Amino acid sequence: MIEKKIIEIAFHGRGGQTAITASQLLAEMAYESGFKDAISIPIIGAERRGAPIQAFSKISRDAQIRSYSSVTDPDFMLIFDTTLLKIPRVFATIKEGVILIINSNHKIDFNNNLQKNVKIYMVDATGISLKYGLAIEGFPILNIPMLGAFAKISGFYGLDIMEKVIKKKFGSRAEKNMKTAKDAFETVKEMI
Amino acid sequence: MSQKEQEIKFIKGNVAAAYAARSAKVQVISAYPITPQTTVVEKLSDFVDSGDMPAQYIKVESEHSVMAALVGASIAGTRTFSATAGQGLLYMSEMVHWAAGARLPIVMTIASRGIAPPWNIWADFTDVISQRDAGWLISFASSHQEIYDSVLMAYKICENEEVLLPMFVAYGGFVLSHTSKPVIIEPDDKLEKFLPPLPDEKGWPHIFIDPERPMMHGNLIMPSGFYYEFRMKIHDEMMKSTHIIKQTALEFEKIFGRSYGNGLIQEYKIDDAEVALINIGGLALQAEQAVDELRQEGYKVGSVRLRHFRPFPTEEIINIAKKVDVIGVVDRDTAFGSPTGGAVSSECKSALHGTGIDAIILPIITGIGGREVSVEQQKEEFKKLIKLKETGEFPQDMIHGTLWDGILEVK
Numbered sequence: 001m002i003e004k005k006i007i008e009i010a011f012h013g014r015g016g017q018t019a020i021t022a023s024q025l026l027a028e029m030a031y032e033s034g035f036k037d038a039i040s041i042p043i044i045g046a047e048r049r050g051a052p053i054q055a056f057s058k059i060s061r062d063a064q065i066r067s068y069s070s071v072t073d074p075d076f077m078l079i080f081d082t083t084l085l086k087i088p089r090v091f092a093t094i095k096e097g098v099i100l101i102i103n104s105n106h107k108i109d110f111n112n113n114l115q116k117n118v119k120i121y122m123v124d125a126t127g128i129s130l131k132y133g134l135a136i137e138g139f140p141i142l143n144i145p146m147l148g149a150f151a152k153i154s155g156f157y158g159l160d161i162m163e164k165v166i167k168k169k170f171g172s173r174a175e176k177n178m179k180t181a182k183d184a185f186e187t188v189k190e191m192i
Numbered sequence: 193m194s195q196k197e198q199e200i201k202f203i204k205g206n207v208a209a210a211y212a213a214r215s216a217k218v219q220v221i222s223a224y225p226i227t228p229q230t231t232v233v234e235k236l237s238d239f240v241d242s243g244d245m246p247a248q249y250i251k252v253e254s255e256h257s258v259m260a261a262l263v264g265a266s267i268a269g270t271r272t273f274s275a276t277a278g279q280g281l282l283y284m285s286e287m288v289h290w291a292a293g294a295r296l297p298i299v300m301t302i303a304s305r306g307i308a309p310p311w312n313i314w315a316d317f318t319d320v321i322s323q324r325d326a327g328w329l330i331s332f333a334s335s336h337q338e339i340y341d342s343v344l345m346a347y348k349i350c351e352n353e354e355v356l357l358p359m360f361v362a363y364g365g366f367v368l369s370h371t372s373k374p375v376i377i378e379p380d381d382k383l384e385k386f387l388p389p390l391p392d393e394k395g396w397p398h399i400f401i402d403p404e405r406p407m408m409h410g411n412l413i414m415p416s417g418f419y420y421e422f423r424m425k426i427h428d429e430m431m432k433s434t435h436i437i438k439q440t441a442l443e444f445e446k447i448f449g450r451s452y453g454n455g456l457i458q459e460y461k462i463d464d465a466e467v468a469l470i471n472i473g474g475l476a477l478q479a480e481q482a483v484d485e486l487r488q489e490g491y492k493v494g495s496v497r498l499r500h501f502r503p504f505p506t507e508e509i510i511n512i513a514k515k516v517d518v519i520g521v522v523d524r525d526t527a528f529g530s531p532t533g534g535a536v537s538s539e540c541k542s543a544l545h546g547t548g549i550d551a552i553i554l555p556i557i558t559g560i561g562g563r564e565v566s567v568e569q570q571k572e573e574f575k576k577l578i579k580l581k582e583t584g585e586f587p588q589d590m591i592h593g594t595l596w597d598g599i600l601e602v603k
Binding site: 027037038040065070 | 228364368372374478565566
């Protein structure tokens with residue numbers, strides 16, 4: 001699908017929505033599924049719940065990844081919270097050809113402000129997470145359903161790889177997580 | 193616990209440091225948390241708690257006590273480890289000097305961060321550079337794998353009876369500490385081939401705590417006594433450790449198959465290069481990406497990873513200057529009031545003094561306090577060197593003879 005040597009993914013979430021963990025898991029899943037190299041780059045400041053959070057993954061099928069810098073021209077953007085789209089620096093990175101996966105249960109009107117060839121997919125990650133009781137102190141955990149949706153859209157790794165990595169990381173909690181992954185994999189759809 | 197097979201783990205740089213301490217069969221860890229190092233000692237606490245690592249884990253009340261505890265444990269003849277950063281290293285400083293003065297082979301990783309005020313927790317090597325004259329060997333890692341590998345090499349170098357000095361393995365906070373990459377964790381049989389045996393009951397040859405062999409150490413010594421001579425010996429053996437570092441890098445490559453140049457520096461496409469950049473830490477690896485991209489555009493550029501700052505690779509820097517006419521030396525650290533403002537560039541210039549080599553050194557300071565440095569920015573640095581070579585013109589916007597690259601305009 002994408003011919004670039006190094007594929008770059010940007011994560012935008014709010015503190016507590018697990019966007020940083022998502023960037024680590026995505027890089028690891030890509031690596032496990034045969035990509036030659038992968039890196040996860042979280043942008044860390046004074047963290048607090050609800051504050052805008054950025055993280056990046058870079059994955060490469062054959063070249064070594066040697067850059068540690070953040071991603072300014074992503075191939076994919078995973079938006080954990082639709083309110084983040086109103087932040088100018090987030091919106092500015094929605095460049096031509098980018099693929100967006102947005103956590104939303106309804107269509108978002110961009111008022112024709114988007115660049116050319118921007119593809120937008122939506123998945124109700126919050127609804128899925130709550131449906132399977134994947135929440136900490138009432139806050140829905142969004143990383144696994146978002147990565148399930150990304151698996152479907154990108155084709156970079158399958159549910160089998162997700163299960164392998166999730167089992168390794170989360171042990172007994174893997175089953176519940178995988179249910180959200182499968183649900184998101186099946187229900188993610190293009191926002192038309 | 194044993195590691196039977198080689199394993200590739202997808203881990204943070206900090207976790208790679210913790211795995212290295214486990215692989216090196218460290219016996220005593222003392223720990224105090226500080227960002228961005230904390231996950232090193234957290235992971236080690238997991239290892240010890242789960243029985244995965246048969247080590248003593250000492251929780252102390254400050255960084256000063258971290259090193260005091262390691263000094264005691266090391267004098268008693270054990271392999272020791274800790275990690276710190278920034279203010280923590282500064283607070284520890286008195287005991288840092290003590291560890292070197294007592295000639296203890298302690299290894300500590302530094303997830304380097306900017307020094308306050310104002311508060312800063314991001315990549316900046318001023319913390320470790322501030323301990324330049326303490327008598328520790330100082331090495332920099334440019335990748336996650338290199339963190340793991342450098343800690344293994346550190347024990348072999350430090351515990352060599354011709355060295356018996358401590359070592360810092362430094363890497364950029366967040367740039368390497370919190371990013372994740374695949375890291376090879378080596379199996380026990382290979383590790384045993386490479387690492388020296390753990391110290392036996394007799395401990396180190398020169399200093400021990402043993403009722404059968406009473407010894408006084410750390411006592412007051414009159415000016416007519418051997419204090420002066422002890423200092424000379426630290427310098428003498430630090431200088432000679434360059435041979436041990438080279439030998440260790442060779443042995444490491446033979447057993448594990450990963451090369452780190454000659455141990456002191458690692459060259460990248462230098463032989464036919466017209467200009468070169470010398471970097472420390474993660475920027476050194478990233479510069480190699482810049483080299484490849486510029487070579488595709490037809491520019492003959494090369495890059496050098498400075499792996500050791502102490503001992504300083506004087507001979508290697510001279511050799512590079514013989515091959516390359518224009519060299520940019522990049523400091524991700526500040527040395528206020530020094531000839532160039534950066535520690536590494538000052539020393540590179542000093543290395544060439546009196547050699548008759550007329551290579552030009554462009555001192556560069558960049559990435560201070562974690563300011564991001566992109567591949568594009570590094571490519572621009574190379575292009576400035578090319579312009580310097582072609583026209584003899586230094587960049588316009590130098591500050592006291594140094595290019596502060598990426599600095600914002602200030603009044």
